[in-house]
Amino acid sequence: MTGARRKEQKRLEPNTQGVSLTLRVRYFETDQMQVAHHAHYFVWFEAARSEFCRVRGIDYAAMERAGYFLPIVEARCRYRTPARYDDEITIRAHVTERTRRTLKMGYIVLRGDAQIAEGETIQMLVDRDGKPRSFPPEIAARFDAS
Amino acid sequence: MTGARRKEQKRLEPNTQGVSLTLRVRYFETDQMQVAHHAHYFVWFEAARSEFCRVRGIDYAAMERAGYFLPIVEARCRYRTPARYDDEITIRAHVTERTRRTLKMGYIVLRGDAQIAEGETIQMLVDRDGKPRSFPPEIAARFDAS
Amino acid sequence: MTGARRKEQKRLEPNTQGVSLTLRVRYFETDQMQVAHHAHYFVWFEAARSEFCRVRGIDYAAMERAGYFLPIVEARCRYRTPARYDDEITIRAHVTERTRRTLKMGYIVLRGDAQIAEGETIQMLVDRDGKPRSFPPEIAARFDAS
Amino acid sequence: MTGARRKEQKRLEPNTQGVSLTLRVRYFETDQMQVAHHAHYFVWFEAARSEFCRVRGIDYAAMERAGYFLPIVEARCRYRTPARYDDEITIRAHVTERTRRTLKMGYIVLRGDAQIAEGETIQMLVDRDGKPRSFPPEIAARFDAS
Secondary structure (H helix, E strand, O other), X not given: OHHHXXXXXXXXXXXXXXXXXXEEOOHHHEOOOOOXXXXXHHHHHHHHHHHHHHHHOOOHHHHHHOOOEOOEEEEEEEXXXXXXXXXXXXXXXXXXXXXXXXXXXXXXXXXXXXXXEEEEEEEEOEOOOOOEOOOOHHHHHHHHOO | OHHXXXXXXXXXXXXXXXXXXXXXXXXXXXOOOOOEOOOHHHHHHHHHHHHHHHHOOOOHHHHXXXXXXXXXXEEEEEEOOOOOOOOEEEEEEEEEEEOOOXXXXXXXXXXXXXXXXXXXXXXXXXXXXXXXXXXXXHHHHHHHOO | OHHHHHHHOXXXXXXXXXXXXXXXXXXXXEOOOOOEOOOHHHHHHHXXXXXXXXXXXXXXXXXXXXXXXXXXXXXXXXXXOOOOOOOEEEEEEEEEEEOOOEEEEEEEXXXXXXXXXXXXXXXXXXXXXXXXXXXXXXXXXXXXXX | OHHHHHHHOEEXXXXXXXXXXXXXXXXXXXXXXXXXXXXXXXHHHHHHHHHHHHHHOXXXXXXXXXXXXXXXXXXXXXXOOOOOOOOEEEEEEEXXXXXXXXXXXXXXXXXXXXXXEEEEEEEEOEOOOXXXXXXXXXXXXXXXXX
16 A cells, blocks of 8 residues: 555655746735735745646636536745835746655746745645545646646 | 515615724735735725624624535725825725625725725625525624614 | 816817736636636726836825825726636726716727727826826826827 | 854744634635635635734834835645634644745644644845845844744
């Protein structure tokens, strides 16, 4: 079992290129400190994750219709420099580890060449009832591709 | 048919007392103009609507499980004075009109005695497929009660 | 005075082309009805307004630094068909009326050729203390351009 | 210097009681997975932090007017069980470490007796220009009180 799991698990070489999404900080996303509110970075990570899936040919909406869900079980972010209204920022999302049932992704937030934040999420594949499931091989392969 | 609709329809006397919900403006809800962002007022209206349902004995979550949904088909708000971080505000929600299939509610936002905004939403009762439905009599009665 | 105001005021020909912004509905923007939550449409209107300003050469961030603010005094939206996660939608923003101190803009939300929602906002030009101000001519001209 | 810092620093005994805030999950806060979206937990942490300040006699709005700001430099959350629409949840906020310039707070999210999530934030005290500052003694004392 452990062996089976090991084979499934894939510690990826850090590939911070991953898939990039560029967006502008919305006025709605600022707070009275006149910077983007920290909670929105997790929304941007998610938007980059959606883009990652699209680029890799993973139809996440279809996955949910088929009964596979990827809820976040852990999330963190480190904020270095504030992002401001209308800033054009780029979020790079990449897979850092995939096990049979979990997906760890890393994110880098860039403004121009400056790295202004970085973060990580861990997701667990579950079915409609919240029970853990194993990644179908064809989905796993798309997450693991480099 | 028109007659049937008339009976069902209920133009309520303006009762701006309705059900009240008091909350504090969250830091997250401010923007760089250092006031609460206008989109959040619709979130507050919704929270007051939830409270309205609770007070009237309408279990909206159970309604959805039973296949009844009340999506917003129209919403508007007029902003008079800004709300600021940590302000304690009260939202009063009341039904202004109910027809067989629609629900019109009005909202008043108060800070102390000052009315700082007011708004309105129109919802339509639909089933899981988005098809219009008529209010079950027991639900209708609870919305109409004064 | 009324005459002066009249000259300033500009009832524009309806030009629903305006400036367009295309975006994807974020997972964060959905709610448990599995559609985009109605409050986010106002965020999209705002994003389209930012794009409108950019295209017209209006630097809104600089306007704020110079002490001009455009808070929303009224907003409304009519929702026709739900937008869903990952839908690519286009928001068209156009000026419908500008007076000395107010700006009325209209918005159309499209998915493909289908108009799924439309809305309107009214903004008032104010200074740092919230006192109404008149549009500087060079800013006015950029809003009025067609 | 190190000595001075040590004296200032205060490793508090874990006191997971801290200050509690009870709220209901808003419909707006759900997503199409029909649970509260993970980004909103950080908003709840912040609301509990505001309550913590109020209870301890710290006027955060006044701190900002006086030129002290507490931006988040790091945030994380671990999600155990989903929160759902209209759930009544309690967030307990407590200080876990305070140094001269940073504040680390821990959060526990409870539904009834069940701990459904926990998190942590690190904030840095800065001035209007974003330069690190030391906590004024009277503010420090209020954060450190148990």
